[in-house]
Amino acid sequence: MLITTLGTSHGSHTIPRNNTATLIETEGVSYLVDCGEPVSGTMRRMGKDFGALRALFVTHLHADHVGGLAQLTNMLKHARGEEQTVTWCLPSEGVERIRAYLEALYMAPELRPVTLELRGVDEGLCYEDERLRVTALPAGHMETQGEQYAEMGLPNRGQSFSYIVELEGKRIAFSGDLPRDFRYLGRLVAEPLDLLVMEMTHIRPEEVLPWLGERPVRKLLLTHIWDPWHGPGEDVLREMCFEHLRFPFTIARDGTEIEM
Numbered sequence: 640m641l642i643t644t645l646g647t648s649h650g651s652h653t654i655p656r657n658n659t660a661t662l663i664e665t666e667g668v669s670y671l672v673d674c675g676e677p678v679s680g681t682m683r684r685m686g687k688d689f690g691a692l693r694a695l696f697v698t699h700l701h702a703d704h705v706g707g708l709a710q711l712t713n714m715l716k717h718a719r720g721e722e723q724t725v726t727w728c729l730p731s732e733g734v735e736r737i738r739a740y741l742e743a744l745y746m747a748p749e750l751r752p753v754t755l756e757l758r759g760v761d762e763g764l765c766y767e768d769e770r771l772r773v774t775a776l777p778a779g780h781m782e783t784q785g786e787q788y789a790e791m792g793l794p795n796r797g798q799s800f801s802y803i804v805e806l807e808g809k810r811i812a813f814s815g816d817l818p819r820d821f822r823y824l825g826r827l828v829a830e831p832l833d834l835l836v837m838e839m840t841h842i843r844p845e846e847v848l849p850w851l852g853e854r855p856v857r858k859l860l861l862t863h864i865w866d867p868w869h870g871p872g873e874d875v876l877r878e879m880c881f882e883h884l885r886f887p888f889t890i891a892r893d894g895t896e897i898e899m
């Protein structure tokens with residue numbers, strides 16, 4: 640399988656990095672984890688086939704993780720037609736409002752040229768096909784914000800997820816955004832992982848790396864990289880990784896490829 644970090648920044652685009660999106664390709668099909676802007680433009684430039692897309696897994700409904708959804712849905716016109724089934728897996732708190740958004744943009748799922756399902760994600764198994772099995776775990780990133788919006792009478796519940804992806808006999812975890820402490824990350828790395836794709840904005844490397852270095856992780860891919868680690872700061876982050884990790888790691892840039 641090939642994993643490509645299409646976008647590796649946090650809540651803002653920076654000069655070297657766009658918002659978060661990661662593509663998994665295996666046996667002629669592909670899956671996305673998050674779809675921050677400009678995901679479909681980047682896929683197009685890199686020659687990625689929209690006809691290969693099977694599913695998207697959105698970790699949470701912040702714009703830097705879901706902002707490219709509308710244009711991605713639009714680009715399904717370059718896919719294979721009705722025989723292609725595509726599943727957008729979204730935190731269940733937002734599914735109906737995202738459906739309404741797509742309808743407002745004249746992209747009702749029922750009228751797309753592919754068979755498109757919007758699926759609500761709650762904790763637990765959220766997707767399974769002949770190649771891939773995906774389980775959602777709570778990530779704890781938006782609890783306070785969820786409460787604030789609920790007090791305003793909005794249906795937001797502050798859902799955020801990490802995803803464990805099982806394919807080709809391997810276990811890969813995508814952390815999504817995290818709180819600064821390791822309560823949720825601890826659940827994610829409790830069982831051995833072949834690859835951990837971890838955000839590096841809301842957690843501090845000097846706190847998390849010594850702890851993570853003792854966990855059963857075979858390889859680490861850092862993405863959603865905070866500003867101090869962009870440009871020259873990347874060397875500082877790399878030094879900290881060398882100091883604390885006994886397993887290999889990659890600090891992702893837009894377009895980084897990992898062959899598994």
Ligand SMILES: [Zn+2]
Binds near residue numbers: 650703863
């Ligand atoms: Zn984010």
Ligand SMILES: [Zn+2]
Binds near residue numbers: 699701780816
């Ligand atoms: Zn976020």
